[in-house]
Amino acid sequence: MKKPATIRDVAREAGVSVAVVSRVLNEGTGPVAPDTRAKVVEVIERLAYHPRAAARELQQRTRSTIGLLLADLANPFFARLADRVVWEARARGVHVVLLTTQEDQHLEAESIDTLIERSVASVIATPAGDNLEKWKRLTDLGVNVVFVDREIDELEGIDVVTIRNDASAETAANHLIGLGHTRIGFISGPATTSTGRDRVAGFRRAMEAAGLAVDDELIHHIPFRGDAGGDAIGVLLSEPQPPSAIIVGNTAQVRSALRRIKQSEIRVPEDLSLVVFDDNPWTELVSPPLTVIRQPIDMLAVHSVELAVGRAKGLLPEQRRRVEVDAEFVRRSSSAAAAQRTPTP
């Protein structure tokens, strides 16, 4: 456990000054004679010298790291997003500090503080609650913030990357309407999140455009964590006039919703058509394979990293960006024509 070599050790060993070593380290910051460079490189190699990130960050007041603040890694949607973000970031020579909020406002606030202390150049986040001042403080400090998947309307100066939530929900609804369904249930995320609201808005728009009434009883806003999906299904199915189709617009609740349906007598799609928001590989493995709105996670990752890194390097125009990507509608077997059944007495 010998203490690691410093830049001065290298300089002494190579018979040059620290400035020269530093210039070798940071290509392009000044001229170095080829011979000298070779010599220095050799010594660096021999001493297994690694410049310490902390010292570098202290001097330059920013660092080549982006913070990734996600709601919940146990949710495959976020897990895959994280995977892609880490990947894309690395392709650009940038590292990622990962923090999770577990959808908790306090943890989110704490995490933002951490990111401030870490003086990251940019932050990619899925905001959970409102923590308005915290986010504002972060941006005031010059940290570039990119919201992905969700957003907070009240905040300015923040880039946003999302899927077209309203349009996606509209597509899903139109699909079911086209199949003859008139009573359609919708399970969404919390009304405090933009995704939770936007999807419902798109759903409403489709229904209204088709001249169908929207029964508020059939719209459920439930949290992303926990197992509220099953309960929501239970409530919907025990309505006096239960829906003949349900859209689960809350990615995290698909599993628990599905489990509840399996436990019941309800057959899919004969008794109930189902469309879910998800990008899980297993949606095609269950019976019947699910009709899904597939979120283009890769695109979300690419764009958010692009923005985060671009801003950090000052390559982008001042004007904040809003990137919306289309989700893909994948029809499988969980949605079918509405039964022509006579109304139950």
Add this chain to the structure above:
Amino acid sequence: MKKPATIRDVAREAGVSVAVVSRVLNEGTGPVAPDTRAKVVEVIERLAYHPRAAARELQQRTRSTIGLLLADLANPFFARLADRVVWEARARGVHVVLLTTQEDQHLEAESIDTLIERSVASVIATPAGDNLEKWKRLTDLGVNVVFVDREIDELEGIDVVTIRNDASAETAANHLIGLGHTRIGFISGPATTSTGRDRVAGFRRAMEAAGLAVDDELIHHIPFRGDAGGDAIGVLLSEPQPPSAIIVGNTAQVRSALRRIKQSEIRVPEDLSLVVFDDNPWTELVSPPLTVIRQPIDMLAVHSVELAVGRAKGLLPEQRRRVEVDAEFVRRSSSAAAAQRTPTP
């Protein structure tokens, strides 16, 4: 975008020296009069002062951060592991830098360099290839390394946390043997990984103990990434004497294996019994619900963080630890008694 306040700003504003502010910041490093403390705290609050992590790290030669080096976040097993690790780490006031290797040796080597530069106190990792000297260099530098899920035998001075892979495979095999299966296929991870080898070893042991021949043709070592699971299934099923049961001991390949089976005419469990290594929530949602070896991810996370943080604080005895946790066998409907069918002509 005003530049953030420093400890000197706080000191000046509060009318004290920087030493006092530092002592307020780091409880227990020296006496501070109650009045003075209150005053300083007030100023810190007012200036929204956050000590810069970089400066702190430079001074103390370590930091309160652990590196988490995982193979593949898109794999739900690792994703959940990451989630738990981040969670457990935070509970101990420690942050996590996440890196992924995508099962690639070169990326792993790069990542280890990064961790050195970042001067993390500890690293929790799922080693991919051998990168022996890299790992050695890391430990030589005094970084505490904890391998989780997998291990590298040749390396000393590294803590290990795994499930009892051999025993789990043995359990799975015994379950199938007990159901009357005699030709059992096994799909494992790469032979270069300890999990890949250990599971096969346990399988062999069970077979031999039951006096059953182990046909090497029925044992497949395949990578964790990609879709080799489907191909392996294909090969197994087109054997002259196909197995009546298959254990998929490669978590990452369960999905692709399952998809292949769905595409075929084979019925589960009538024609083929299936036991898979996995801890995915969806294994109970497919038809039939899968018999699984459930890996106790929480335990893996708790123990590895415990070790990583404990070592960093010097709380643990020098002696390296090896923690093995039991996996849980969960019987569902994908495994059934072997058919008493007459051999096909």
Add this chain to the structure above:
DNA sequence: GGCATCAGTGGTAACGGTTACACTTTTGTA
């Protein structure tokens, strides 16, 4: 009353890099 102890505070040298600037030496050009 003298002296050791200690709470409370301030000054300042590290920590390990980067970088502005000064200083040689080489090269290019009139």
Add this chain to the structure above:
DNA sequence: TACAAAAGTGTAACCGTTACCACTGATGCC
């Protein structure tokens, strides 16, 4: 040949924090 420009190198200040040490009074104890 002379002189300007450019290439190559070294010195030292700085980034923001902690830790060590020195200093001042107040308190305790014989």
